[in-house]
Amino acid sequence: MTFHATEEAFDDEIYLSEIERAILKGRIIARQRDRITQEIKYLIHSPDYSVNPIEVVAKFGPVGELFIITVYPI
Numbered sequence: 001m002t003f004h005a006t007e008e009a010f011d012d013e014i015y016l017s018e019i020e021r022a023i024l025k026g027r028i029i030a031r032q033r034d035r036i037t038q039e040i041k042y043l044i045h046s047p048d049y050s051v052n053p054i055e056v057v058a059k060f061g062p063v064g065e066l067f068i069i070t071v072y073p074i
Contacts, residue, residue, distance in 0.1 A: 001068040009071050014054055019071055022046035022056045034059070041069060 001009070001019075009019065022044055030043040041059040046052075057069040 002070070005068045005070050012071070012073050014052070014071050014073065018046065018050070018052065018054055019056055019068065021050070022054055022071075023058070023066075023068075026056070029055075045074070 044056040
């Protein structure tokens with residue numbers, strides 16, 4: 001998780017388990033190209049049964065690691 005994502009999660013009281021659930025059980029609702037790096041980033045919506053729905057913005061790094069850019073409640 002980026003520092004920004006960690007701060008946002010803390011401020012919005014989003015737990016790591018909720019972020020993991022969104023990534024593992026949620027769905028990708030959009031793919032966007034970053035304006036600066038031209039990398040693809042993914043907008044992931046938490047599962048429909050989630051009590052506190054969230055969205056996660058993530059991208060893959062150069063060697064395949066997943067970077068969580070930000071998270072926010074919806």
